[in-house]
Amino acid sequence: DVKVTQSSRYLVKRTGEKVFLECVQDMDHENMFWYRQDPGLxxxxxxxxxxxKMKEKGDIPEGYSVSREKKERFSLILESASTNQTSMYLCASSSSGTSVRNEQFFGPGxxxxxL
Amino acid sequence: LAKTTQPISMDSYEGQEVNITCSHNNIATNDYITWYQQFPSQGPRFIIQGYKTKVTNEVASLFIPADRKSSTLSLPRVSLSDTAVYYCLVAVNAGGTSYGKLTFGQGTILTVHP
Known part of the structure; x- marks a missing residue:
């Protein structure tokens, strides 16, 4: 069974802290994504x-950075967390290519x- | 600005057919339309995709008009377990290439009542 795992289900941090969110996939996928999910958005x-080691900015990269040193692992980094970064973060992976046809497999968030 | 829009919420009753429409007026020419379903405390999961006309699988149907500027997800005879958030995913035109930028709609919260 394909799997995308995220290091934590719940995380509480203080303003200004450096935060690492880890994502691991076991499907040998080339593509990995980080999304933010907010009500109504x-x-x-x-x-x-x-x-x-390759990355591209999405729609809302400000305040975030990423790291991909190994194919199976994709990390999201908040260099200095702020209250407006309180949210649900979802990681996904898919096979190579930028087509909608490539099904994205999501972690639990x-x-x-x-604070 | 190209947008991918869906109704924020819908209500239905068990046994009814539910249709959720996504508007995507700047969809890329050569790419598909995909829909995802998300239950509480889970990530979204793929349910159906199509390019044009109609696609049906064991879960849903997808209707796509000839101009492809919208798509309608149809859930037949919904049950309480279909209560979830439904997202459309399309590629919107970006930079004049045939394949565009992947863009999710805002999601539609479907609540099925007994």
Missing amino acids: GLRLIYFSYDV TRLTV
Whole structure:
């Protein structure tokens, strides 16, 4: 069974802290994604990686960075967390290519609260 | 600005057919339309995709008009377990290429009542 796992389901951090969200997939997928999910706004793409050490900015990259040192792992980094980054964060992976046809497999999400 | 829009919420009763429409007026020419379903405390999961006309699987049907500027997800005879958020995913034109930028709609919260 295909699987995308995220390191934490719930996380509480303080303003100004550096936050790491980890995502691991076991499907040998080339593409990995980080999304932010907020009520009424749907899924917004933060960053996308199509290969190891490769990344592209999504719609809302400000305040975030990413790291992909190994094919199976994609990390989202909040350099200095702020309260407006309180949200649900979802990781996904898919096979290579930028087509909608490539099914995205999602992790269960990390609900981050920044106090 | 191209947008992918869906109704924010819908209500239905068990046994009814539910139709959720997504408007995507700047869809990329050569790409498909996909719908995802998300239950509480889970990530979204793929349910159906199509390019034109009608596609049906064991879960849903997808209707796509000839101009492809919208698509309608149809859930036949819904049950309480169909209560979820439904997202459309399309590629919107970006930079004049045939394949565009992947964009999710805002999601439609479907609530099925007994």
